[in-house]
Amino acid sequence: MKKLxxxxxxxxxxxxxxxxxxxxxxxxxxxxxxWATYHGDYSGQRHSKLTQINQxxxxxxxxxxxxxxxxxxxxxxTPLLVDGVIYMTTTNNVWALDARSGRQIWRYRYPDNDxxxxxxxxxxxxxxxxxxxxxxxxxxxxxxxxxxxxWQLAIADYRRGYWSTNAPLLIRDHLIVGVSxxxxxxxxxxxxxxxxxxxxxxxxxxxxxxxxxxxxxDAAMGGQMWMTGTYDPALNLLYVGTxxxxxxxxxxARPGDNKWTGSILALNPDSGELVWGYQINPHDTHDWDxxxxxxxxxxxxxGRERKLLLQAxxxxxxxxxxxxxxxxxxxxxxxxxxxxLGEDETGQPxxxxxxxxxxxxxxxxxxxxxxxxxxxxxxxxxxxxxxVSAADAWGIWFxxxxxxxxxxxxxxxxxxxxxxxxxIDYRTGDIAWRYNLYGGAGSSGVLTTASGLVFTGDSTRxxxxxxxxxxxxxxxxxTGRVTNAPITYxxxxxxxxxxxxxxxxxxxxxxxxxxx
Amino acid sequence: xxxxxxxxxxxLLICLCGISRGATDESLPYPAALAEQGxxxxxxxxxxxxGRDAAGxxxxxxxxxxxxxxxxxxxxxxxxVVRSGRPNTDMVPFDTALLSGQDLNAIVAFIHNQRFxxxxxxxxxxSVQPEDVAIGDPVAGSRxxxxxxxxxxxxxxxxxxxxxxxxxxPLLMRMLYPGSERGRSPRPANLSVIQSDGQQFxxxxxxxxxxxxxxxxxxxxxxxxxxxxxEFTIDxxxxxxxxxxxxxxxxxxxxxxxxxxxxxxxxP
Numbered sequence: 001m002k003k004l005x006x007x008x009x010x011x012x013x014x015x016x017x018x019x020x021x022x023x024x025x026x027x028x029x030x031x032x033x034x035w036a037t038y039h040g041d042y043s044g045q046r047h048s049k050l051t052q053i054n055q056x057x058x059x060x061x062x063x064x065x066x067x068x069x070x071x072x073x074x075x076x077x078t079p080l081l082v083d084g085v086i087y088m089t090t091t092n093n094v095w096a097l098d099a100r101s102g103r104q105i106w107r108y109r110y111p112d113n114d115x116x117x118x119x120x121x122x123x124x125x126x127x128x129x130x131x132x133x134x135x136x137x138x139x140x141x142x143x144x145x146x147x148x149x150x151w152q153l154a155i156a157d158y159r160r161g162y163w164s165t166n167a168p169l170l171i172r173d174h175l176i177v178g179v180s181x182x183x184x185x186x187x188x189x190x191x192x193x194x195x196x197x198x199x200x201x202x203x204x205x206x207x208x209x210x211x212x213x214x215x216x217x218d219a220a221m222g223g224q225m226w227m228t229g230t231y232d233p234a235l236n237l238l239y240v241g242t243x244x245x246x247x248x249x250x251x252x253a254r255p256g257d258n259k260w261t262g263s264i265l266a267l268n269p270d271s272g273e274l275v276w277g278y279q280i281n282p283h284d285t286h287d288w289d290x291x292x293x294x295x296x297x298x299x300x301x302x303g304r305e306r307k308l309l310l311q312a313x314x315x316x317x318x319x320x321x322x323x324x325x326x327x328x329x330x331x332x333x334x335x336x337x338x339x340x341l342g343e344d345e346t347g348q349p350x351x352x353x354x355x356x357x358x359x360x361x362x363x364x365x366x367x368x369x370x371x372x373x374x375x376x377x378x379x380x381x382x383x384x385x386x387x388v389s390a391a392d393a394w395g396i397w398f399x400x401x402x403x404x405x406x407x408x409x410x411x412x413x414x415x416x417x418x419x420x421x422x423x424i425d426y427r428t429g430d431i432a433w434r435y436n437l438y439g440g441a442g443s444s445g446v447l448t449t450a451s452g453l454v455f456t457g458d459s460t461r462x463x464x465x466x467x468x469x470x471x472x473x474x475x476x477x478x479t480g481r482v483t484n485a486p487i488t489y490x491x492x493x494x495x496x497x498x499x500x501x502x503x504x505x506x507x508x509x510x511x512x513x514x515x516x
Numbered sequence: 517x518x519x520x521x522x523x524x525x526x527x528l529l530i531c532l533c534g535i536s537r538g539a540t541d542e543s544l545p546y547p548a549a550l551a552e553q554g555x556x557x558x559x560x561x562x563x564x565x566x567g568r569d570a571a572g573x574x575x576x577x578x579x580x581x582x583x584x585x586x587x588x589x590x591x592x593x594x595x596x597v598v599r600s601g602r603p604n605t606d607m608v609p610f611d612t613a614l615l616s617g618q619d620l621n622a623i624v625a626f627i628h629n630q631r632f633x634x635x636x637x638x639x640x641x642x643s644v645q646p647e648d649v650a651i652g653d654p655v656a657g658s659r660x661x662x663x664x665x666x667x668x669x670x671x672x673x674x675x676x677x678x679x680x681x682x683x684x685x686p687l688l689m690r691m692l693y694p695g696s697e698r699g700r701s702p703r704p705a706n707l708s709v710i711q712s713d714g715q716q717f718x719x720x721x722x723x724x725x726x727x728x729x730x731x732x733x734x735x736x737x738x739x740x741x742x743x744x745x746x747e748f749t750i751d752x753x754x755x756x757x758x759x760x761x762x763x764x765x766x767x768x769x770x771x772x773x774x775x776x777x778x779x780x781x782x783x784p
Contacts, residue, residue: 360648361644
């Protein structure tokens with residue numbers, strides 16, 4: 001009965017807290033001993049300034065410690081590190097671990113529930129609280145020192161088909177939380193809560209609920225914002241990618257562009273108001289979210305310094321935007337695709353409706369999993385490369401009248417997929433180098449460091465360190481398939497590389513005798 | 517109370533989603549109450565990949581049209597897959613700590629009842645019927661086959677009778693890339709290795725990454741080498757199927773399928 005109450009009501013906060021513990025201002029310039037938000041900082045570059053591990057010594061990396069979760073759910077989330085404590089998740093679970101030894105400090109288990117148990121991408125931290133999202137679309141605030149529940153609330157109604165894997169994003173006194181839900185025709189929503197009290201501050205709809213629609217409005221639902229966004233403090237803009245429209249494969253039920261699904265959006269984090277949008281995947285009929293990380297880069301483009309936003313999107317397009325205005329500067333494929341007729345004058349791809357799902361089947365690249373996906377890319381500022389876990393993949397796609405206009409509304413099957421790490425030159429979209437992942441689409445994200453290294457995993461069982469300027473491998477170890485995006489931090493003068501492979505969290509470092 | 521609440525949720529879920537309707541309890545293969553119990557466990561543990569209604573979700577197979585499920589009797593085939601998983605796929609193992617025997621039995625009941633109720637399902641993936649894909653021109657398909665496929669295949673050899681053995685979506689997927697119709701690895705490429713001592717090995721490629729290659733020898737023995745230590749070549753005849761994917765128009769694809777359907781043994 002408690003659960004029922006929690007599901008139906010926004011729970012009144014049980015406590016109020018004085019300002020203490022971890023403050024969001026740290027995220028503006030995170031110190032080396034901290035990885036305090038999903039991407040490490042607000043830019044989404046997943047680029048570390050640490051250089052202790054470099055191209056000359058990386059082949060001496062060894063295991064510092066490993067932690068075994070004993071769960072069948074893989075570690076898909078990015079662990080956070082604050083005050084020497086690692087906060088790691090799988091679905092329904094949070095662990096606090098000693099970052100020096102891997103020793104468990106506490107573990108929290110969310111009660112069994114009926115939501116989709118598909119993954120968990122990590123927590124957020126503010127003050128003395130750590131925040132977990134759950135399969136039944138709840139947000140749970142735990143005391144980060146003890147792992148006990150401080151408050152919890154329902155972000156959305158899981159009985160309608162919502163769930164959440166989202167790692168919330170803390171922007172000052174806003175905790176931004178997204179949900180998933182494309183097996184049902186649901187409005188796409190992103191919510192901001194007071195991180196101390198859980199009070200709802202605003203809701204942004206990428207597609208409107210039926211009671212807010214006007215006659216003649218675009219019929220699409222969906223556009224869930226299930227990945228963690230990025231933030232430009234100077235512009236005070238939150239950037240977030242939106243998911244595919246629903247019904248998923250039946251585009252006839254929702255003619256038009258289906259805004260704002262398949263889009264990169266800039267929102268005011270104080271109000272949730274839309275400032276601009278760029279639809280990289282108009283009228284999607286292939287489950288190709290544009291939820292991939294909007295990476296923020298300050299760099300030269302066409303001869304002048306600009307504030308840029310880069311995205312390698314699931315539909316196979318790489319786009320560069322001016323992140324102040326939303327103007328598209330470049331849109332070009334980075335992987336095999338056959339669904340586009342080119343780009344219009346605004347840089348928006350033009351879908352070939354002949355490649356929509358058909359009753360007899362349509363052979364389309366990429367497949368449902370996409371040319372890339374949730375796997376975070378890494379940016380190498382020295383070489384201007386966005387390093388992306390890509391795939392050239394083909395699927396066959398079906399829909400017919402009998403499939404209806406609700407939920408998936410069709411069928412699709414992967415025919416073939418080949419994974420490759422690709423280094424995209426942000427200035428041109430050219431592929432500067434490629435690394436064969438030896439299998440289908442990978443599951444690892446990418447970390448880059450200022451010492452010219454890339455840490456990632458292949459599609460078989462290797463953790464890899466590559467040169468970021470040419471993709472040459474310098475070190476590898478068979479951890480099992482890497483299932484999250486590696487992070488790095490410095491503690492006690494020793495740099496660690498931390499990554500999840502299946503149910504094990506591995507910490508690698510140089511031998512102590514070399515670093516002390 | 518907790519049990520009552522979860523049953524109430526399950527009942528509510530069914531009402532909201534219209535997952536099962538149009539059948540009486542008496543006509544179902546398994547008791548409705550058991551299947552409802554299985555449904556809530558199935559949705560949580562399996563629903564994302566296999567669909568809330570077991571008709572396929574993101575990535576996972578449509579279970580209500582699965583051959584394995586069709587051949588299953590009281591979980592004798594389903595349970596081993598759930599308990600052991602499928603290596604090198606997203607199908608992870610669920611041991612008894614994660615899924616009790618009682619829950620697994622309930623899930624089996626749910627899947628079988630869903631098969632029975634398939635004609636009334638909503639919200640998941642849908643079936644592809646043989647007649648949906650059989651729209652091509654066999655004459656044009658024969659021409660395409662002659663031009664693009666005969667370096668490896670012949671209508672009177674390996675393709676003889678294919679149209680009698682397979683049809684519909686499975687044949688289309690097999691034609692596009694053999695193995696994809698079963699969601700498994702296709703026939704492996706052939707690996708040839710020459711060791712530094714001159715000894716040679718040939719056989720199906722069992723593993724490859726940047727650093728290692730491995731072979732499965734005729735007796736089943738697995739043997740691996742560091743790539744740096746040997747000379748090796750890999751011959752993958754199925755690469756021709758991959759290359760073909762970007763050349764097919766949808767019409768070509770349907771025409772070749774129509775042609776293969778004529779190779780049914782009746783008209784060799």
